[in-house]
Amino acid sequence: MIKNRITLYIDMLFCLVIMPLAIMLLPVDRWIVNNTAFLIALVAYVYILYFIYRIACIPKLFMQKRYLRIFVLMLVLTTVTEMFTYFPMPAEHINDDVRQMVAKMNIRRQTIWFFFLVVTGFSLAIELTFELFRQIISRQEVEAEKNKAELSLYKAQINPHFLFNTLNTLYALVLSGSDKTESAFVKFSGILRYMYSQNESELIPVGDELDYIHQYVDLQKLRLNHHTEVQLNVEASSKKVLIPPMILITFVENAFKYGTSSDKDCKIDIRIKIDENKLLFETENAVMRKPEGQKTGIGIQNCRKRLELLYPGKYELYNGEKNGIYHVRLLIDLKK
Known part of the structure; x- marks a missing residue:
């Protein structure tokens, strides 16, 4: 035209x-x-x-x-x-x-x-x-289609990765005969609805993503005992700011996967601060177990690739271990 x-x-x-x-x-x-x-x-x-x-x-x-x-x-x-x-x-x-x-x-x-x-x-x-x-x-146009196809692939890889870990949590609750099992399945069904309702969306209101993270954290708390302390602090000046769906869950998931223990005291600290111009996401957790082979998981690799496609030159991502504490810091410039 x-x-x-x-x-x-x-x-x-x-x-x-x-x-x-x-x-x-x-x-x-x-x-x-x-x-x-x-x-x-x-x-x-x-x-x-x-x-x-x-x-x-x-x-x-x-x-x-x-x-x-x-x-x-x-x-x-x-x-x-x-x-x-x-x-x-x-x-x-x-x-x-x-x-x-x-x-x-x-x-x-x-x-x-x-x-x-x-x-x-x-x-x-x-x-x-x-x-x-x-x-x-x-x-x-070719590059845009390629990026879109790559993003779809990464999202398709993230969802099974997340589902596998969550099903392991539910399986553990069922085996233990926990009275929290029913509540866990209710929260899990809410998470599934969110995942598949936002599957085709490139950007969603940050309020929806925060609700999703809250549900995931609550689900994980159901399987944890008193040895693991979980803190989730969220500051959002506006819940209508648009961000990519499931861009943060990988880091939250890894914090629970490698930073919890049933017999040792440990702590998971998750901080999220969002305004109209930037998103700051941080997690800290004691390293209670190591990834197999000492390799970065597929979830973090996919997250990096998504960030590079969606925010080239507009994000900073650090993740690493120091003195037995694993720290993730993600800063995204949301200004257009």
């Missing part, structure tokens, strides 16, 4: 401004009296030539490597232009002496080729510009 509008404006600029001004450089007042047919034919030829170039789109043909078609087109146009230089002279000039006749023929020839070169140069410049824009837009 925008491209078509720009094309229309450029065509109008050429037809209504540039060409009329160029034609006014000719001795129009004399030619319109003594050489009317030639002047009308020249104007018609100039406009026809312009729209032939616009329709043919030589830069696009060049990108498609259709060199023969370009050669044939240019050969035809130059031949027609050369033939046009032999346009009949008015009858009153036939009796002029040879020198005057040659001079007038040369002027006409130079005029015709001048307009041919002007129209050719202008048309090719415009079409080349449009072709460059087309290439840029095409690449951006």
Whole structure:
């Protein structure tokens, strides 16, 4: 739509401004009296030539490597232009002496080729510009589709990862015969509803994500005993700020996975601060167990990739262990 509008404006600029001004450089007042047919034919030829170039789109043909078609087109146009230089002279000039006749023929020839070169140069410049824009837009569309596909893949990988860990929690409650099992399943069903209702959303209100994290933390608390202390502090000046869904849960999940114990005192501290300009997320937990193979889990890898796609150059992420305490700090610049 925008491209078509720009094309229309450029065509109008050429037809209504540039060409009329160029034609006014000719001795129009004399030619319109003594050489009317030639002047009308020249104007018609100039406009026809312009729209032939616009329709043919030589830069696009060049990108498609259709060199023969370009050669044939240019050969035809130059031949027609050369033939046009032999346009009949008015009858009153036939009796002029040879020198005057040659001079007038040369002027006409130079005029015709001048307009041919002007129209050719202008048309090719415009079409080349449009072709460059087309290439840029095409690449951006391909990149956007690629990013969208990658985000969908990462989200698809995160959900099974989360479900597996949560089902382990529920399984442990069932085996222990805990009276908290029913409450846990109610919270789990609420979490599932959230996950699949937001599955197609690229951005959601932060209030929805915070409710989801609260439900997850409450679910985890049901399986923990008095040895694990959990603190969740949330400050949100506005719950309508938009953020990607499930961008924080991986770190919360890992804190519970590796920072809890049934026989040793430990603490999980989760802090979230959000305003209209930034999101600050931090977790601290004692390292009660290590990941197998000492490798970063798939959840954190996916989270990094999502952040890189969604907030390139606008986020800071640190995660690491120091003195037996694992710390995560994520800062996202939400300003557009």
